[in-house]
Amino acid sequence: MIQTDHLSRSYGDTLAVHELSLKVERGEILGFLGPNGAGKSTTVKMLTGLLRPTGGTARVAGFDITEHPLEAKQRIGYVPESGAMYESLSASEYLELIACLHHLEPRVARARADEFFELFGLAEVRHQRLTEYSKGMKQKILFASALIHRPDVLFLDEPLNGLDANAALIVKDLLRKLAAQGKTVFFCSHILEVVERFCTRIIIINHGSQIAAGSAPEIIRATGTTTLEEAFSTLTGVRDVGALTKDLLAALEQE
């Protein structure tokens, strides 16, 4: 469902993503990890058509994202890390807008929006403007807007940001069921425990290039560590966290 071939993106002399080749199958939940600035969001932006690659190709849901962006975009749902949305609209207006842009029948759109409002416990506040929503409530609406058109592929960039424990449980359960139905989930997150337990496969990138791939146990075994967190630190270069924090605390005390 997702396939990249030497996908690259540069900003002037800076390489944000360097010849990334990956493949994600139908029904898979891929955890896409990397330290800050590794190129995760740039990759997602290229795969969702927000950014044009400077090299290589990417196919999503069977369509080249550069050659046939509209066909690909009809089949994807996206929860951006930035949480960008039109916050002066009410939640129901926002979902109506997204449904219109996906050409959903108004009747169908309303019914699906109602389902999400019920699922996330937002039915009472659906007519309130998004400016009045908490971060978690907005995140739920972003989820609903990513799913309202029943996409084949979901791109989720830090999707659990701001969600309370109950909402996070609902979202994870929902995603598992969607994957079981054959939907593909591309999951970017810094919460390694969630990725370890939730994703069927993991790719770790650093400095724009893939440095590890496989299931969580495979990556842990390959790095000779005991947890995914340790494996991640080993792979991405932070080796002595204890020493670093000790220095910082000492500096703070001196102040």
Place this chain on the structure above:
Amino acid sequence: MTRRALCDRLGIDYDQWQALVRTAIKLDFRNVGLGLRGRRPSVGALRMILRVSLVYVLTGTMLGAIVLAAGDEFTSGVLIVSAAMFLVALSVLVEYHAVVVSPDDHLVIGALPVSSRTYFAARLTNLLFYIGLQATAFGLLPVLAYTLKGGFRPHLGLAAAAALYLSSATSAVAMISVYAALLRFVHPTRLKRVLSYVQLALSFVIYGGWALLVQFANPRSRGVLAPIDSAWWFLNPASWFASYLAVALGSLAPRHWLSAAGSLVLLASLGALALRYLSFDYSERLGALSAAGERPGEARARSRLPIFRRDEGRAVALLIRAQFRQDLRFRLSVLSILPLTLFYLFYGLRQGPLLDPFVHPDSALQGWFLLYMAVLAFPLILIPQMAQSDAYRASWIFYSTPASRPALVLSMKDFVTAYFVLPYLVFVGLIMSYFFESLFHVILHMAVLALVGHITLQIAVRLLPGLPFSQPVQKGSQPGRFLAMWFVLSVISAIILPVLSYWIYPSLVRSVATLVGLGLATLLLQRVLRMRLERLTSGMEFAG
């Protein structure tokens, strides 16, 4: 042809276009009034629309009077259509350029299946909606004057309305085409810099074009609205639209018919050009533009901002400078105003040498009058612009830190004084020292102007208090505010300058007393302003 069929023909998705336009207008109206406790956004929107409309209606009233006074409809038509085109160009220059070049929307809908053409068409429609509102408020009374002048002549009113709406649309689309061409042909990483140069150039063209027109219509040179009889006038596209009036009056002159047809060809060509530039890969260009902003910046030396060394002053100075560098909307707005100064200088020089007001009291009525007026005008235009930003959500920092809000607002005023008013006065002072007979006169005159400018700023801050970049951008407010300030400041300057030249400057005692009085007044105002701001800013709430 139905709208849907027309959209299909143009390759625009009708449903998506409609949804995007409806949303954009909703958002614009709802964004008004945020940040002030207890004010409902809809009330703020209504007030803003009424206030802006009032300014345009007042301008239209003057033009309506010209229609009634002028002997020749075509001549008054040229003047009115020129004014309409100038105002629209000014609106796009200082405000609506973001409709095309801002990547903000792209972050929200870039991943949705919306084609570039549909996306651009929605943005253009949004712009034309505001231009239409502006033209309606501005043209209402002139159109009425044409309809009723010399008996009931609805065909003339219709021709005037058509001329106003189509010329406004042409002006808007012409400006948009320039920005679109830049977006299409300039690499995103260089776009900010290139746009800045183009903005300066456009400012000169627009203000210069207007001045040229005023010069030609100058009563002293041609008599008030003497009939236009020269073919040279047809170099001004406004006369092509004004030809509708001549045609409606039954003119069979080929130049009227040809220029009327030419106006339609011009609008259609510009529309096609803009669509061609923008529809192909507009979304991708916006995406690239937003990504270009994410590039790691070049390492800069430690910021030197003399005067603003600590606390709120330092914070505000750093913020304003960074916004000027990074916020395209703010940068272009500032750059659209600054060239006016140079233009006034040029205009003044054309009137003859700058006369020393201490020696020649009648110098107050010279063309240099505008140069002095700019001291008051620019800060007044800049202050409200500094309160608005697309990044207004970042203003939580002012509400969650122990920063003094009055100090933040006053620092904004101080920054404008230090970085705009004073350099401008030094610049003008250098010119004066060349023309004036005494350096003492220059220093005294500059000191008086600086104090008057500062008092004006203090009044502006009292009337429009706002934390830096803390309110959402209110579309349509800038040109109206621009016009309103122009009227008010013209009157103030017309009073102050003759008083200075005829009564105060001839006496050294009165001059020094005025200087001391103004100094005391500004100190007193500062204290009063700080106390008022304590109360005014305590009612402010985070708009995000």
